[in-house]
Amino acid sequence: MLYRIATVLLLIVLGIAAWLYFTQPQLNNNNHSIKLYGNVDVRQVDLGFRVSGRVIEMPFQEGEKIMPGTLVAKLDRQPYADQVKQAQATIESVKVNLSNAQKVLSRRQELVKLGDGSVSQEDYDNAKAAYELQAATLKQAEASLVVAETNLND
Numbered sequence: 001m002l003y004r005i006a007t008v009l010l011l012i013v014l015g016i017a018a019w020l021y022f023t024q025p026q027l028n029n030n031n032h033s034i035k036l037y038g039n040v041d042v043r044q045v046d047l048g049f050r051v052s053g054r055v056i057e058m059p060f061q062e063g064e065k066i067m068p069g070t071l072v073a074k075l076d077r078q079p080y081a082d083q084v085k086q087a088q089a090t091i092e093s094v095k096v097n098l099s100n101a102q103k104v105l106s107r108r109q110e111l112v113k114l115g116d117g118s119v120s121q122e123d124y125d126n127a128k129a130a131y132e133l134q135a136a137t138l139k140q141a142e143a144s145l146v147v148a149e150t151n152l153n154d
Contacts, residue, residue: 050154080152087145098134
């Protein structure tokens with residue numbers, strides 16, 4: 001009697017397992033993937049510029065063929081033109097300061113040469129340092145102008 005009950009239970013378990021195996025296909029699918037069929041359309045292209053800015057002109061439309069080296073878009077030049085003007089103004093300002101520092105240094109040099117103690121060595125050294133600082137600042141401002149002009153041309 002116990003043997004018959006065990007056999008019936010085993011057949012029921014096997015029946016349920018077979019039913020699940022054939023009626024639930026996702027249970028025996030190990031890769032969990034979905035197959036889709038269709039076409040993929042790529043409609044977006046990223047343009048790369050050396051400088052950032054607002055695009056003001058794009059002469060081509062979607063789907064048009066273009067040759068390598070063709071101008072595809074133009075950026076607004078105004079912010080970069082303004083940076084060039086700002087760098088030029090900075091150069092002019094530094095040149096004025098440099099000229100003044102040169103005059104002060106020349107005066108201090110003459111007074112130090114007299115040796116009457118009207119100007120200390122410290123004052124002379126400070127005047128010389130101020131002149132050298134303005135000369136270095138001028139080089140920096142000129143380099144900034146070159147960068148601004150490069151950005152404008154890009």
